[in-house]
Amino acid sequence: MPAALEVDNLSVAYHHRLVLRGVSFRCPSGVVMGVVGPNGAGKSTLFKAILGLVPPAAGSVRLFGETVARQRRRVAYVPQREQVDWDFPATVKDVVMMGRVPLCGWLRRPSPVDHERVDAALSEVGMAELADRPIGQLSGGQQQRVFIARALAQGADLLLLDEPFVGVDAATEAVIYRIMGRLRDQGKTIVVVNHDLSAVDRYDLVALVNGRLVALGPPSEVFTPDNLRATYGGRLAILDRVESPWHPASGAHAAGRPGEGPLAP
């Protein structure tokens, strides 16, 4: 079976500057994967490249063994909440129904099946009771759940969540992790971009990203001091890498003093 997401030697440039360089990884189906790295590490760019929103400078992306263009129905993007204007006149159900728009087809009204799927998605994230509520009255966590429900209504097998925990409280964060765990158990694949390191042990698989892929694996193996230093160790570490992108992950810092960097133990 092909991997849910396969990124091969992907490089992305903005304004002639490489933001991502030679990223390769495979994410099998049915896992929750975290893409973790500091702000400006190219995590969102990685998402945009996966979704085909920015063209890669080199490399390729495969979803379930095929190009993004052929798999649009199976992948859903759950954007950051700030991406939209929550004063938009719409109810919770209206927004979740938007996930069905590409499936309805042009010139067609939503069918009973569409309504069923929307209601099921709302129940899945615990928002069924708020279906008729205007979205402007939702809390941050509820907004995030509406977006997840929209992705579910679309029937996506691969969900890409962009910073879902920004500005939500700890209780909501736990709810979102619980929803993600349930979806994973149903065989969905969830990739989450997260800039901070709290609760990373909730992921099955973690990709540490800082302009390139620093490390990939289960959290227990990935979170080594060397990897964290390479990921979060500041700008100088990045420059190091730009000059020697082929260097193995821990090599460039082997000569550094132990215990330096903000996250060293």
Next chain:
Amino acid sequence: MAVDLDVFVEPLRYPFMARALLAGLSVGIAGAVIGSFLFVRRWSLLGDAISHAVLPGVAIAYLFSWPYFWGALATALLTAVGIGFVERNTRIKSDAAMGILFIGAFAAGLAVLSRVRSSVDVFHILFGNVLGVSQGDLLLTAAVGAGVVLLVGALFKELQLWAFDPVTAQVSGLPVGFLHYLVLVLLSATIVSALRAVGIVLALAMLVTPPATAYLLTRRFSEMIVLAAAIGALSSVVGLYLSFYLDLASGPAMVLVATAAFVLALLLAPEQGLVARGVQRLRTARQVAEDDLLKALHELSGRGAPVRLAALQADTGLGRSTLRRLVRRLRRAGLVEFGPGDEVRLLEPGVRRARDLIRSHRLWERYLTDVAGMPWESVHQEAHRLEHLTPPGLAAELATELGDPARDPHGAPIPTATGELPATDDVALDGLGAGQRGLVMRVEDEDPVLLRRLKEAGIVPGAVVLVQRREGRALYLQVGDDADDGRQDAASTCRLRDDEAARVRVRPA
């Protein structure tokens, strides 16, 4: 009745009025429909820009005697695309890009017109003359109106997704570029068709005002568009009749009606309107005052005894007339009755209401300390705010979640769901003599400073205090957590004034 109808029919006997009415309707509807998209995308300024940018097209069309529609449409679209180009490819932001391009285009139009035409034509282009709509103009306007309504109706769900979340629309494979330019084309066509009716300067009003009005009145985009179209159509028709009977310029009359509708909605919208909000605030304030008065009566009356108004006034600190007005309201609601002289007595429903309030207050205090982790001494004020906003269902949920507690964190008994308030057999601590011992049952919760002192001294429900001696107006207390004499070393000593001790209720041991 016939006379009334005549008011509406009479103007239509003139063919130019009938044409004007149809053109106005069409423009009102199309402008509102496409304007709703401008509104939610925050593109109102773009509407203004495009309406000004049609001028050079109109001028050049005059110059060569072309039909003005196509010239105007061409320059409108060029400007719209140009704004997008400048925004994407330079560091200039969209507001400045619009400002630069539309004023430039407008100036070019004025320059051309100044060479070729008299000022009368300029006036009509700038401010419109719906009464001069020709048969051809009307056909064109109606075609644009129908096109806008049909296309938006057919592509509504795609356009809504694009308007709300363009990135997700793109990810899910919608042709967002096509939708973007479709809206620009429809917008430009609508503006050009509105020129005859309201002119360049006022065209923006047809795009912005009805959607903004509808936005205040609805919560869904589909409803907003339909309502905006209705408001747009009505503004055109009413404005036109006003201009006919009051001899006003037709464009300004239509815009003024739309503006008046907006102001009305702003004031009178059912939930968000200024009037509704003001009324709601007043109602809440009055409800709180009545609730507080009921609780004061309940407190003063003990178990149903009548209370003199003077005592109530002293307790609540309310002015005499305010108090009388509130009491009369409570009597009308069947909660209290007037006794002989200046007395008020709580009736059974009043007792019930007061206890419901006390119940939710004390449940909230428990919730705020136990669940929300607020400090003991400061939950009273917060609970006081919440108690007025707690429907019975919520109080029941709260009680269930807390495990039906019998007492609040300060030891006061919580009335049951059926309004029973268990009798207490405690006495005030200042009534105890030297050498007497008491089990602290409750402390009065209104003074946070005293509460903090009591908490620090360990005088909380469940503690045992021993009055060591009385000195003047103060008590010296020994505080322990059980009644055992042998453990005096673990106990601490503190001094309370009489009036402070009066707020601590104990059961003598």
